[in-house]
Amino acid sequence: MWEIQLFDPGRVVMTPGVEELFEGFDLWTQLEVVIGLLVRHTAGDWGELGVEDLAANDHAVVLGERVLSAYRLPDRTKVWVITEADRSSTTILLPGEY
DSSP: OOOOOOOOEEEEEEEEHHHHHTSOOOOHHHHHHHHHHHHHHHHTOBBSSOOOHHHHHHHHHHHHOOOOEEOTTTTEEEEEEEOOOOSSSSEEEOGOOO
C-alpha cells in the first residue's frame, strides 16, 4: 500500500549528532531509517507528539507552516524531523541540537 505524501520535504539534511549516531548503523540500515522517517513525516504520521502538537502539524500542512515530527531510531534514540515552512528543506536532528 502506498502512502499519500502531504508535502514535499525539499532538501533533506541531518545534523552532526545524527550523522554520528548513524555511524553505528550499516549503510542499509541508515537508508532504511532515513527513508522510513521521511515517508512517515511527509504522510502525516507525526510520531511521538502530544495532542496539541499533532493538531498543530495538521494545520501547518494546510497553512504552509513548519512541521515537526518526533521518532525513535532503532537504538531508541529520539530524533526530530523538521520541515521548514517554505518546504525548501527538512532536517533530521537530535532534540538537544535544536
